[in-house]
Amino acid sequence: MNHRFMMLFQKKAKHMLKVFDYYSRIGVQRLRLYKNTKALQSFNRIDLKKNKQLIYIIGCIAMVVVLGGALLLNQVANSSLRAFEIELGGSSLAIVRSQEDFWDALEDAKEQVKQFYEQDVNFTDEIQVKRISADDEMITSHGDIIINIINRLDIKVNSVAIYVDGNEVIQLRDKRTAESVLQELKAPYVNEEENKYTSIDFKEKVELVEIFTKAGVIRSKEDAINYIVKGTDEEKTHEVQKGESTWSIALKYDLSVEDIATANPSINPDKLQIGQKISLIVPKPYISVVTMEYAELVETIAFDTDYESTDSLYTGDRKIIVQGTEGMREVKAYIIKENGVEVGREVLEEIILSEPKTRVIAEGTKPRPKTMATGNFSNPTRGKLSSGFGTRWGRRHEGIDISASSGTDIEAADGGKVSFAGWNGGYGNLVIIDHENGYQTYYAHCKTLLVEEGDRVYKGEKIATVGSTGNSTGPHLHFEVRKDGTPVNPLSFVSY
Structure with missing residues (x-):
């Protein structure tokens, strides 16, 4: 009742x-x-x-x-309402109407472990029974009792642990399963017909040790391989939203674009799809597969570079006066790779087929005019990056947005000539500087303009103030860098 x-x-x-x-x-x-x-x-x-x-x-x-x-x-x-609470080490294991319900489930749990591990098990923990009152909703089902017993009771079985550099990493049911796991780690390289490896081994010292351990920590073969390769059980994913790019996702989770690519080898990081789920866990494998293969290669030899000073060029300017040429060589070597990535070579023989020719570059020493471009960009204003370069809201964002208080100074990122200063549609109040070296910079949504078309400005000179003119939702600077008229990522030149 x-x-x-x-x-x-x-x-x-x-x-x-x-x-x-x-x-x-x-x-x-x-x-x-x-x-x-x-x-x-x-x-x-x-x-x-x-x-x-x-x-x-x-x-x-x-x-x-x-x-x-x-x-x-x-x-x-x-x-x-009469019931019994079964406790293990002071912690509740099950609530049953009769003690027989628990002991029946315990026998079933023993049988399941015995069938799975093909051996008897030992129960070393002390079980305590306490009389309580409980309604039907509080009673633990037969299946849940079995799960709780296997997970929490001190059921110990013979197993085999994989040790890496002296540290226990994972436990498996027997030696045969453990050896199969290690073979699977090497399988991608063993099965490659194109490459004839002279050796396939592990970078770390890997040992199999028979131990007596809790049944609950024993892993399946597939789970063990995944854990060793990834280095963790953690699962963390992100679903791509409209307007997001690999860069913005990496920035959100304090990762690099390379981290995202490494965590998702089957995904093209430049072509993310809305709704696509990407992993945020960068693999850190416990075991690395080291291969060595014999190879005979013809390679280029990089040329050296020499520098000469000249007063015919401005300070900071360079000019190649002798073009360098790569040389060629024939190499016989053992190539060493870790998880498929080359990490070293053991050169057996090297024959030079042609010598490289040194490149000579002239460096200017003549004082540079203040309004002349230095070739390096500085941050155009103080503030925080609020939007990156790339696809945003289904459209291409051709610059970066830097949020700042209205009226904050905007400075020329480098010296040059103002090619435009005025209102320009969605840009609002806009300043464009031609740096006369193939680069132009755009400063949009300004509150006030402090320069005019035709003015020459020096690097760091105040040219406008932050505003929210044009298509803008709040005070910020939209900053663009263009190379020969084509927008490029400003974060390749400035840092926020």
Whole structure:
């Protein structure tokens, strides 16, 4: 019987007792009223007394019946709520109606472990039983009891642990499974027909050690391989939203674009799709596969570079006066790779086929005019990066946005000539500087313009203030860098 129902029934019984008591008192009061009237003076006093006693007797009988029923129901309710809590080390393992329910589940758990591990198990933890009251919703199901037993009871089995450089990494059911896991790690290289490896080994010292451990920590073969390759069980993903790019996602999670690419080898980081789920966990494998293969290669030899000073060029300017030429060589070597990436070579023989020719670069020493470009850009304003370069909201964002307070100074990122200063549609108030070296910079949504078209400006000169003109949702600087008219990522030149 449901605990809540019994509580409600007992409450109703108490209410009925109050009702009977109330009407008994009303009856007595009415008899007393009639006793004081003239119409009742002729009644026999003995009959009046008998009627009064009769009402009291009826009321008392009703009270006894209801009270007895309530007590009986309470006893039945307490009986139906009787249960046992099974504890392990002071922590609850299950709640059952009878202890037999737990011991039956325990035997089933033993059988499951025995079938899975093909061996007997030992139970070393002490089980405690405590009598409690519990409704049906609190009772642990047979299946959940088995799961709790396997996960929390100290069931110990013989297993094999994989040790890496002396540290236990993972446990498997037997040596055969552990050896199979290690073979699977090498399989991608063993099965490659194109490459003839002279050796395939592990970078780390890998050992198999037989141990006696808890059954709950034993892993399946597939789970073990995934854990060793990734270096963690953690799963963390991001669903690509409209307007996001690999760069913006990496920035959001304090990762690099290379990290995103490494974590998602099957995904093109330059072509993310809305709704696509990408992993944010950069693999850090516990075991690295080292291969060595013999190769005969013809390679280029990089040329050296020499520098010469000249007063015919401005300081900071350079000019190639002798073009360098790469040389060629034939190499016989053992190529060493870790997880498929070359990390070193053991050269056996090298034959030079042609010598490289040194490149000569002239460096200017003549003082540079203040308004002439230095070739390096500085940050155009103070503030925080609020939007990056690339696709945003389904459209290409050709610069970066730097949020700042209205009126904040905007400075020329480098010296040059102002080729435009005025209103330009969605840009609002816009300044364009031609740095006369193939680069132009754009400064948009300005509040005030402090230069005019045709002015020459030097690097760091104040040219405008931050505003929210044009297509803008708040004060910020939209900053663009263009190379020969084509927008390029400003973060390749400035830092925010």
